[in-house]
Amino acid sequence: MIEPSLQIGGGNWANKSDKLLGYHKDGANFYADELTFSRNSLGSYTDANGLVQTMPYNLLQQSNTFDTTWLSNGTTETSGQSGYDGSNNAWLLQRNDGLARFVYQTISVTNTSTFSVYAKAGNVNWIYFNNGSGASVYFDLLNGAVGSITGGNTASIQSVGNGWYRCSAILTNGSENRIYPAISNNVVSGLVGANIYIQDAQLNQGSTALPYFATTTRLNLARVDYKDNVNGSLLLEPQRTNLVTYSEQFDNAAWNKSNVTITANATTSPDGTQNADKLVEDSANSTHFTSLNNIFTADGSLRAWSLFVKEGERRYIFITNVTTINNDINCIVFDTRDGVFTNTNNPTYIVTRNVQALQNGWYRIDFTSAVNSAAYDNFYIGISSTSTMSGASYLGDGTSGIYIYGAQLEQSSYATSYIKSEGAATTRLQDSCSMTGISDKIGQTEGTLFAEISRIGFPSSSNQTLISINDGTSNNRIRMLTTAGDDIRFLFQLNGNNVQYDATTGSGQISDINQRLKIAIAYKSGDIAIYINGVLFNASSNTLTFSAALSVYDALDGTSGLNIQSSILYTTRLTNAELAALTTL
Numbered sequence: 001m002i003e004p005s006l007q008i009g010g011g012n013w014a015n016k017s018d019k020l021l022g023y024h025k026d027g028a029n030f031y032a033d034e035l036t037f038s039r040n041s042l043g044s045y046t047d048a049n050g051l052v053q054t055m056p057y058n059l060l061q062q063s064n065t066f067d068t069t070w071l072s073n074g075t076t077e078t079s080g081q082s083g084y085d086g087s088n089n090a091w092l093l094q095r096n097d098g099l100a101r102f103v104y105q106t107i108s109v110t111n112t113s114t115f116s117v118y119a120k121a122g123n124v125n126w127i128y129f130n131n132g133s134g135a136s137v138y139f140d141l142l143n144g145a146v147g148s149i150t151g152g153n154t155a156s157i158q159s160v161g162n163g164w165y166r167c168s169a170i171l172t173n174g175s176e177n178r179i180y181p182a183i184s185n186n187v188v189s190g191l192v193g194a195n196i197y198i199q200d201a202q203l204n205q206g207s208t209a210l211p212y213f214a215t216t217t218r219l220n221l222a223r224v225d226y227k228d229n230v231n232g233s234l235l236l237e238p239q240r241t242n243l244v245t246y247s248e249q250f251d252n253a254a255w256n257k258s259n260v261t262i263t264a265n266a267t268t269s270p271d272g273t274q275n276a277d278k279l280v281e282d283s284a285n286s287t288h289f290t291s292l293n294n295i296f297t298a299d300g301s302l303r304a305w306s307l308f309v310k311e312g313e314r315r316y317i318f319i320t321n322v323t324t325i326n327n328d329i330n331c332i333v334f335d336t337r338d339g340v341f342t343n344t345n346n347p348t349y350i351v352t353r354n355v356q357a358l359q360n361g362w363y364r365i366d367f368t369s370a371v372n373s374a375a376y377d378n379f380y381i382g383i384s385s386t387s388t389m390s391g392a393s394y395l396g397d398g399t400s401g402i403y404i405y406g407a408q409l410e411q412s413s414y415a416t417s418y419i420k421s422e423g424a425a426t427t428r429l430q431d432s433c434s435m436t437g438i439s440d441k442i443g444q445t446e447g448t449l450f451a452e453i454s455r456i457g458f459p460s461s462s463n464q465t466l467i468s469i470n471d472g473t474s475n476n477r478i479r480m481l482t483t484a485g486d487d488i489r490f491l492f493q494l495n496g497n498n499v500q501y502d503a504t505t506g507s508g509q510i511s512d513i514n515q516r517l518k519i520a521i522a523y524k525s526g527d528i529a530i531y532i533n534g535v536l537f538n539a540s541s542n543t544l545t546f547s548a549a550l551s552v553y554d555a556l557d558g559t560s561g562l563n564i565q566s567s568i569l570y571t572t573r574l575t576n577a578e579l580a581a582l583t584t585l
Contacts, residue, residue, distance in 0.1 A: 002572060005441040006553070008035065009234060009452075009566035034435070035553075037222040041429040044418040045223035045235055050359035052270040052308075052406070052418055055223045058213040059107050059203045060177070065216075066091050066103055066198065073178075074101035083199045084118045084164035092122065094195035095181055100188040102130070107203055108175040112275070115177050116168040116202050116209040118160065122195035126182035127167060129155075131174025138185050139167040141196065147185040154207075164197075168209035177203055206273030222433065223417075225563060227356065228454060233563040235417065236431040236556040242419035243295050243409045244379060249422070250277045250404060256291045259284040259396065260383075269405045270308050270362045276405040278312060281383055281396035287325045288396055289318075289382030295409060298371045302351060305379060306366035306408045306415040308358070311336035313400035316384040318392060321369060321376045326392050330376055332367050333384055336402060339363055342387035349376070352414065364406075366415035379409055432556050439551040441569055442469050446524035448570040449478060450582060454516050454563045467555050467567060471548040478521060478550075490521060490530055490538075495547040516565075518583040524573040534584035536576065 047053045062069035066077040076094050083090035095101040119127045121141040130136040135151025144165055146155045155169040171177070179201070181194040204210045215221070225235040246252040248269075251262040259282045269276035281288040296303070309317050320331035332353055333343040339357055353367040371377060383402055385394035406418050419428045451467045466488065470477030479491045492499040522529045528540040555564060574582065 002570060002574070004568045005443075005571045006438065006569040007566065008553075008568070009231075009564060035222070035433045036435065037431070037433045038220055039429050039431045040219050041427065042219065042420070043223050043235075043237070043428050043431070044420070045225040046227040046358070048226045048230075048232070049272075050226070051272045052358065054205065054271075054420065056213055056215050056219070056221045057204045057210055058215050059109065059113070059205070060105055060201055061215060061217065063202060063213075063215045064089060064091075064200050066093065066201075070103050070105055072103050074099060075103050077103060081197055081199075084120070084160050084162065085199075090118075090120075090197050090199040092195055093179065093181055093198050094122075094193055095191075096193075098190050098192045100180060102128075102178040102180040102188075104132070104176050104178040105203075106132075106176050109203070109205065112170060112207050112273075113203055113205050114168055114207060114209045115171050116166055116212075117179060118164055118166050118199040118212075120162075120164045120197040122181065122197055124181050124183055124191065124194045124196060126184060127196050127198075128178075128180040128182040128188050129167070129169050129171060130176070130178040130180065131171035132176030132178060133174040135171045135174055137169040137171070138182055139165065140185070141165060156209075164199075166209065170207055177201070206271065206275065208273060223431070225417075228563065229565055231565075233454070233565045234433070234555070235563055236433070237416050237428070239427065239430040240410045240412060240416045240419060241425055241427040242421050243411075243425050244292060244407045245421055245424055247407050247419070247421040247426075248275060248277070248405060250279070250290055250381075250407075254292065256293065258291070259286050259288045260290055260401075262290065263401070267310070267403050268360065270358050270360075270364075276308075276310070276403050278401045278403050279317075279381065279383060280399065280401035281314070283396050283398040285393075285395040287382060287393045289325065289380050289392075291378055291380040293323075293378045294374070295379060296371075296377050296411075298374050298377045300370055300372050301411055302368050302370055302413040304366055304368045304408075304410050304412045304415040306364060306406075306418075307381060308362055308364050308405040308418075309334060309336050310360075310362045310403035310405075312402040314383050314385075314402045316342065316387055316391065317402050317404075318380075318382050318384050318389060319365070319367065320380045320382075321371065321378050322380075323375060323378060325380065325382065326389055328389050330369050331389055332365065333388055334363070334365050335387060336361075336363065341365075343389060354415065362405075364415075364418075368413055368415070379407060381407070430556070432554070434555070435553040436472070437551060438553060439549045441571070442550040442553075443523075443569075443571040443573070444546065444549060446571075446573040448520055448522045448568075448572070448574045448579070450518070450520045450566075450568040450570075451480065452516070452518045452565040452567070454565065465554060465556065467564075468553075469550050469569070470552050470554065471546070471550055472552045473548075476546045476548050476550060478523060480519065480521070488517075488519070492523065492528070492542075492544065494545060499542050499544060516585060518585060520574070520579045520583050522573045522576075522579055527573060529576060529579060531576075531579040531583045534580050536580070
């Protein structure tokens, strides 16, 4: 088979600033192109270690550009210094007078977070962190030691060679992340021109400094998800809102408690930090649950409930949206030991249910339901003593429980990736990506567009682009797009006119929301073919001549969702035999 002009993914995903690197091959050489990515909000993904992470998890903007987004309080920041990583990307941070001067960013966080920066001694040997509210820590950059700490915080320092250290501190209850050149273990003023070297700052949630993640705009970063693919796949999702106001803090008063208590931060959560809660039964002979009530206005729309769960002393957990506990209507019971649903009688109104196995005994479970009355607008999480709802009422022992994390409720026909909330309903904006100015990589008179995808869920509306090559307008383009059901359309447009329009892939062909699909669209005037999973779907002899150059690659400009495992462009029309081989699972 001939070499592709552009290959995106297939094990070659790499984030770089607000771009995602794609790779195209010319003979034996690979060249990097950049997909421009857009979301403008935080999003989660499953990393290569099986942990659920926030993208980007570094909450700072311009994490290594200290003279841009960072605010200066009487300091000068000079770039181009020799860094800890062998680059010239470090900075000299110098005070302009003898006062306590610093550089900082204002980022307010409500949960435990860790601030870190790589640092090296300059003409002073100390660096000082402060959160703007009295919590602070000193680090000795000559001896590699933590100095004095105030505000009940913890800190650590790690040598990375050549006099450089990574300094990390938990600075709670503050909104500013300040970096000072310090004179000694408890003095930050008194030497005009005091300086140190700094590089690669980070603020991440949790009590441990995560591996450094570079940011520029911070939010416009792609999510490469490893949940179903060891090489990673590009996660593109529609806008969704988590209606649960406290998705992790089950001890908050927003969650009602009935014959249970909540032990906060009882174990390591799916994100790798100790911030998962434990639902603990009391000694009553009754139902044991926590709940949110009257979360939305019931209107018959599909909604998805999801939760991360892990076995404790108890193994069976139930989720329901109905106030009548012990009733199988709109409920699921899950065995956290064996990882299976145990009430399999398909309770009324439940449309789908799914389970995702994670690391360290965690599972993410979800169900979707058509909510038809106000009796079903709740989120109940409870313990069952047996594998059915008949065991939801029992005599508790006062100590046994089960671990929970990350509750989510969204108006959707399927559960999307986790959206963290901390006091209000929280929205993750839609993902999209594109690559422009690539006319030389797109066949203008003939070519092939290939995509390997897995559907995250059914599209919520029709005519939303999954993948497209186009001229930057809707006049000349080849598209894979959604229907209002569970199928995919294929559209060829020349100068604004439909040339080939296959309405659907066929009823039931894409029946599993996680089904893996390999799709190839081969085009040449008089010789069009579409292959899906190794089989010819349709062919046409229609004339095909574009009136403007195709120069743009787009993915997900609408509201559907998918994982792109890989996408490939060829500047020639592959043979049918090559198309069959390319798309065979």
